[in-house]
Amino acid sequence: MDKAVVVRLSGEIGVKGTPVRLRYERLVARYSARLLRREGFSNFKIDHRFGRIYVYAEDVNGVCKALSKLFGIHSLSPAVRVGASIDEIVSAGVEVAKKRLRDGVAFAVRCRRVGQHPFTSSDIAKALGSAILQELGDRGIRVNLDEPDVVVGVEVRDEDAFIYTETVEGVGGLPPNVQGRVVCLVSGGIDSPVACWLAMRRGCTAQPIHLDAQPYTSPQAVEKALDALRVLRKNTFSVSKKAVVVPYGEVLSEVVDKCPQNMVCVVCKRMMLRIAEAIALREGAWAVVTGDILGEQASQTLQNLFAIDSAATKLPVLRPLIGFDKSEVEELARKIGTYEVSAREEPPCRAAPKRPRTKASPEEALEAEKDLDVEGLVREAVEQATCVSLD
């Protein structure tokens, strides 16, 4: 009776055509091994079979916890592995039940079977169910097929059988790095690292950019952005080694000096998008990802978005949080581990006007920019960008 983890892949991987499906499954298997090694596991074996990955290791709960953050995995169950015979399954299943079923609970056995066997799934369910009842019936344990407190799962796969009672949720998504590069604008706030994570979960490789607006913002803003990115890099395989940090203070200073005060935020966001787009094109990225939430801040109204978006026309701007509620973003930030860093205190941007325009138009934005050397400022900012290690 070995210990094992049953790894179920994202449902979306299962519906791809066979060649893509196999490639994606193999990728998840390979990244699983890399992740486990990185987390300090040494004695483990990865066993990829079509539609499933099994991991053999001693610390099955530790493996589940580690892999539950890997993109491409739907769920995981710490399990025991025995040979695929009714006798072995029943005897191991009763042992599992003895440990896992508390007095008085209602249970059900659910069996799933792939391969050629002299028994059916329902044979297994019946045999194991009766054996558990017989052994543990005096502890008030009973069967309830419709609403069990605990499910004893049996997965028979060719010559092996896996028995488990627990299922840990994974983060889902597509395997890491199957989509291509995107540039992610990441600030010191809560939203943008979450947007970056969502894009990565859909297979994107993230090249993060931080626009450092000192002296309008504080050194904390840069540190928070980089720390959040370090969390993301540690927990995924999808963040570039280095973040691009762009000195943005002079650009913002020009904006503050030369644009109408109430248009500062809109023009600032337009400049940011332009710089991000220029870097994205230089880096061979396919899109710019931002943390915009519709209507969350005065500068994020639908109309301002229109005015801001019109400044970047060469690449798609992806806004994974556009339809989120702030509370949902915070919840996700907690789950992915960036909340603690991003929620650290930071003084507000000193360039933000008290009454920002909430209904700007593209024409109004162009008019507000008429004294700015837009191209020159973008070019200079991009030239002065530096790389900062995230390791």
Add this chain to the structure above:
Amino acid sequence: MDKAVVVRLSGEIGVKGTPVRLRYERLVARYSARLLRREGFSNFKIDHRFGRIYVYAEDVNGVCKALSKLFGIHSLSPAVRVGASIDEIVSAGVEVAKKRLRDGVAFAVRCRRVGQHPFTSSDIAKALGSAILQELGDRGIRVNLDEPDVVVGVEVRDEDAFIYTETVEGVGGLPPNVQGRVVCLVSGGIDSPVACWLAMRRGCTAQPIHLDAQPYTSPQAVEKALDALRVLRKNTFSVSKKAVVVPYGEVLSEVVDKCPQNMVCVVCKRMMLRIAEAIALREGAWAVVTGDILGEQASQTLQNLFAIDSAATKLPVLRPLIGFDKSEVEELARKIGTYEVSAREEPPCRAAPKRPRTKASPEEALEAEKDLDVEGLVREAVEQATCVSLD
């Protein structure tokens, strides 16, 4: 002792500046009344106070259920209302506890207080907690302040006190229709109605468009799209009375005839975006909303998105589902009530090639379109668009 519902507004409404906050709260109060009337409630009273809405009605559970789908509401509690004195609160609180606390449970009293009172929140919590213990202690009921099974909530607001034990989650978001118009591309599939709902939850007013690709698609596709929109219109105040239905079969026929086979999906999506953008500009909308999920289908790769997005440059394209997993979209579709309609069977699009290009570029797309009269096709499609009632 009256019946009442405590309505808590979305957290985001509470952090807006006072004028916007008041406007948003009043909007939620007004839409609450409209929704209740629409759902057949007649004897109710809406009581808006800064930061809260109280609804007085007989069927408090029905009111909670109805309002739980209104945008702008974080959560709701069916409650009883008494005067704001310790005696009244204790006596009513004990009655509530008698009905709601099952034998043996651990409870805690939590009190929140706004206004001038001769007692503190903690006075109330102590007085009601002891009274409940004294009355119900023989039923094995006990206090657990850290991990209670049931919380007895007391909300004291000026001259009133509200007592409750249950909290129903709302859908959150901003009040209906505070952002402006967007055009939503809605198909017969599961994703696009969910994307439309997410945009509406952030305050957008949706003008739905359906592109009817018959004979490449079936009459069911049109019916499914319209039925899903009817569900959305019934459950929100944010869907236009009429959907714009665009005859798209001839456009697609041109695409199939004149473009390389493997580019049909990319060019088709470019044409759809162009038509949606043209209608959006005509309708005074600020953005086009689509149900794209990154990497879900062959035509939704990051690179294809780049090639598709480049066809529409006049308005932002919002893709609320871009970072979702398919399973999350399905779960949300179930919650908002569109799943059942969208999951009905429908033959696949007959124009889709077996091996669609997954890595198109904007230049390749332009080349593929060289024999198409793009402008003429868009103009004609827009001219032939008809309106279909969603009531």
